Amino acid sequence: MAHPVISVRGVSKSYVLGAMAGHDTLRDHLTHGARALLRRFQSPGKAQAGNGDTETFWALKDVSFTLEEGAVLGVVGRNGAGKSTLLKILSQITEPTSGEIEIRGRVASLLEVGTGFHPELTGRENVFLNGAVLGMSRREIKAKFDEIVAFAEVERFLDTPVKRYSSGMYVRLAFAVAAHLEPEILIVDEVLAVGDAAFQKKCLGKMSAVADCGRTVLFVSHNLGAVQRLCTRGLYLEKGRLEHAGSIESVIDAYQRATESLAQSAPPAREPGSRPYQFLDWELKGELYPDKHACFSRDECEILCRLQVTRHVPEAIIVFALWNDHGDLIVSGESQGEANRFFSISPGLHEVAIKVRLPIRPGLYQIQFLLNCQGENLENCYLEPRLHVLPNLNTTLPEKWQGAVTEKVDFAMRETSPAAAAL
Amino acid sequence: MSSVPAPAKGATSPIPAESHPKEHPGPVRLIRARRGAVGLDVAELWRYRELFGFLVWRDILVRYKQTYLGIAWAVVQPLLYMLVFTALGHAAKFPNYGVPYPLISLAGLLPWQFFSTALTDSSNSLLTSSNMISKVYFPRLIVPSGAVLSGTVDFLASFVLFLVFELCYRMPIRVELLLIPFFFLYAVLAALSAGVWLSALSVRYRDVKYIVPFLTRIGLIACPLAFPSTVIPERWRLLYSLNPVASIIDGFRWCALGPAFAPKWEGLGLSFLLTLVVLGLGLAYFRSTERRFADLI
Numbered sequence: 244m245a246h247p248v249i250s251v252r253g254v255s256k257s258y259v260l261g262a263m264a265g266h267d268t269l270r271d272h273l274t275h276g277a278r279a280l281l282r283r284f285q286s287p288g289k290a291q292a293g294n295g296d297t298e299t300f301w302a303l304k305d306v307s308f309t310l311e312e313g314a315v316l317g318v319v320g321r322n323g324a325g326k327s328t329l330l331k332i333l334s335q336i337t338e339p340t341s342g343e344i345e346i347r348g349r350v351a352s353l354l355e356v357g358t359g360f361h362p363e364l365t366g367r368e369n370v371f372l373n374g375a376v377l378g379m380s381r382r383e384i385k386a387k388f389d390e391i392v393a394f395a396e397v398e399r400f401l402d403t404p405v406k407r408y409s410s411g412m413y414v415r416l417a418f419a420v421a422a423h424l425e426p427e428i429l430i431v432d433e434v435l436a437v438g439d440a441a442f443q444k445k446c447l448g449k450m451s452a453v454a455d456c457g458r459t460v461l462f463v464s465h466n467l468g469a470v471q472r473l474c475t476r477g478l479y480l481e482k483g484r485l486e487h488a489g490s491i492e493s494v495i496d497a498y499q500r501a502t503e504s505l506a507q508s509a510p511p512a513r514e515p516g517s518r519p520y521q522f523l524d525w526e527l528k529g530e531l532y533p534d535k536h537a538c539f540s541r542d543e544c545e546i547l548c549r550l551q552v553t554r555h556v557p558e559a560i561i562v563f564a565l566w567n568d569h570g571d572l573i574v575s576g577e578s579q580g581e582a583n584r585f586f587s588i589s590p591g592l593h594e595v596a597i598k599v600r601l602p603i604r605p606g607l608y609q610i611q612f613l614l615n616c617q618g619e620n621l622e623n624c625y626l627e628p629r630l631h632v633l634p635n636l637n638t639t640l641p642e643k644w645q646g647a648v649t650e651k652v653d654f655a656m657r658e659t660s661p662a663a664a665a666l
Numbered sequence: 667m668s669s670v671p672a673p674a675k676g677a678t679s680p681i682p683a684e685s686h687p688k689e690h691p692g693p694v695r696l697i698r699a700r701r702g703a704v705g706l707d708v709a710e711l712w713r714y715r716e717l718f719g720f721l722v723w724r725d726i727l728v729r730y731k732q733t734y735l736g737i738a739w740a741v742v743q744p745l746l747y748m749l750v751f752t753a754l755g756h757a758a759k760f761p762n763y764g765v766p767y768p769l770i771s772l773a774g775l776l777p778w779q780f781f782s783t784a785l786t787d788s789s790n791s792l793l794t795s796s797n798m799i800s801k802v803y804f805p806r807l808i809v810p811s812g813a814v815l816s817g818t819v820d821f822l823a824s825f826v827l828f829l830v831f832e833l834c835y836r837m838p839i840r841v842e843l844l845l846i847p848f849f850f851l852y853a854v855l856a857a858l859s860a861g862v863w864l865s866a867l868s869v870r871y872r873d874v875k876y877i878v879p880f881l882t883r884i885g886l887i888a889c890p891l892a893f894p895s896t897v898i899p900e901r902w903r904l905l906y907s908l909n910p911v912a913s914i915i916d917g918f919r920w921c922a923l924g925p926a927f928a929p930k931w932e933g934l935g936l937s938f939l940l941t942l943v944v945l946g947l948g949l950a951y952f953r954s955t956e957r958r959f960a961d962l963i
Contacts, residue, residue, distance in 0.1 A: 258961065331960065335697055335803035338957040343698035350695075358801045361724055363731040368724075375720040376802055404731075 246347065247309040248428060248459050249333070254342035256303040256328050256483075302328040304483040305342070310461070310476070315454040317474030317491055318463045319498045324480040326463045330354060330430050333461065348427030348459070351378050355432070357417030362406035366397055366416055369405050373420045387423045395419035422449045428459045447473065447636075467495055468539065468605070468633035492534050499537070499631050502607070520556070520622040522612045523549040528596070537631035540638075540649045541602045548595040548612055548626065556588040556621065562613035563597050565630065573603055573647070577613075602650040605634040704953040710805050718808040725787070725816030740820035741827045744775040751775075751892040760893045763926035766835050772828050773922045774891045774915045777853045780821040781911055782882040784854070787813040788861025789878045793868055796963045806956045807949075810865040814857045821850070828922070842921040849917040852938060856910040859945035866952040869959050890915050894927055907933025910941045 303325045310316055318326045331337045333344065334352035359376035360369050370391055374384035384391075392398055395416040397408075405413055431450065451473055454460050464470050470477070470491065477494025479487040479501075487497040526535040528545040538544050546563075564575040576599065578584040595612070608630045614622040635649060711718075730736045751771035755762070762770060791813035792799065792806070799806065825846075832839065868874035889911050890898075898906045907913045907930040916929030 332697065336800065337960040338699055339697065341699055343696060346695045354801045359798050361728060363728050364724065368727065372720055372724055375717045376798060381716055
């Protein structure tokens, strides 16, 4: 067992909201001070009561965890859950209000690409500047300079000020510098995932390369697919508190459950035996899905659903439907039409297996099952939890360009009429 | 405390980690809330000396980018001031002790130009690097101190200009010129002592942006630039030389032009002590507010 490289013990961070926080000019501060003084004279008893227009906001509250060498930790949580604050504290950019952190090893944090880039300076100059800002020594940068330039593909523009670069070139150069950092601990924020999809892919590829080298990585993202692929361990933050820590699967699962329970009111509990016909629960089959309730878009899935019946059903038809968040029916099928299958179901516990390809937009989907016999619906239910479709990592389209159907599209090109040869 | 162990890689290494304890050569860093006064972390500043160098280098490179005259501005600016002050000196008939007015004003302008740009750049330095401050860790002190030093090249250029003028006017080159570095260092400390205060205050109070240009304009009149300090009545001289910049300017003139321009030595000593005290307090203030820079900026 390796030593912990990061131990976080009871870390909290508070910000003061309200009037005090807005004191950006000296005058505000002076008038505020004067008023406070005045109040103290007027009502000496209430001097310590504080003024009502300030409020303490806990961005992080009593977070503790340890991280061992070589672990790749994914931090998930909704906006404002404290993820970025945690990374900022670990990067020493801001101080915790209480608690302490012990870090062994050289830390590099990438909360943004191109930090310290100066628009007036040339590409060459910025490589050195940015490298130094990220914590590389001059010798290190010199040694890796050619590699960085080749990675960024900007050889021809090395002596051009970066303000004349296209945004693509700028980001490539900035990322190239960051990619050649060799820290023992790498801290990466989601903002890294700006830029086009190809760039994001490059980022993720580089991150897994770093992780494969046995270095410790902390990674914040909303992209659960990326988190699940890259990370071994996870932290789930909720309103500044550590909600769950453990294997990445369990963390994503906990996060999804929480998201679901917020998105919809709690469904009625389904205890077996309370009704004659009942769909109990569902899961995905296969080792591919450690989560059991999440798959990647375009996957061929096998959904297993447990069905309990107490009476014989001679000619049963099973209907399966998948609904999106907006209540649109996305995928459906029924056993009679699709497979010409009537099932004869005897009393007891059964497992319904459904094979279906899901080339659908990433997101959460509600699963519906229906049991019909001779035109009569015996059971109709929405099952918990919802199916989480994760982004297919082969597609490079940004989310807003992904259609409801994410089927693979093939491209080919051939010349149909050659241009007239120049004379 | 919930533990987040590494993936099961232990199987690949049959030797328990305890048997090679030197696994982590890297430094152990403790991050926690600091309370009260915080000392200077000289070792850390030393570790970041390369970044400090890079920041100074950047400021020097950027200073005259996309200007037609480029580094020549470092010479043109004092020249223009020199013309104005020479005219003023002639008109007001300030004592010149046999030294041409252009040399008197130029000798004063050398440290003044350095000090005023250093003060301005250093006071604004944290705000102009706010992006870096909120995204990367480094000892924040290197930002205002680097900004002070970035004017060094300009100073050297204008110093060469001054030497050229001395030769043109056939002034004797005095041995005391070798003491110029001391007064230059004093100017650095004076600019730093104000810059550390003002930059730290600027994070919270943007008023600094308006105070600094005011200070430098007042300084242009209040410091002995257009005139030698000897025009100040003797009983006010000591008080007057408590202004570090006035003492520095006198010192420069004394080095370059002769004993007639000698500073009030006890005033110079006092102002130097004063500068050190202000600098010390400024560093303490900077260090204790530093922890909140990223939250406030």
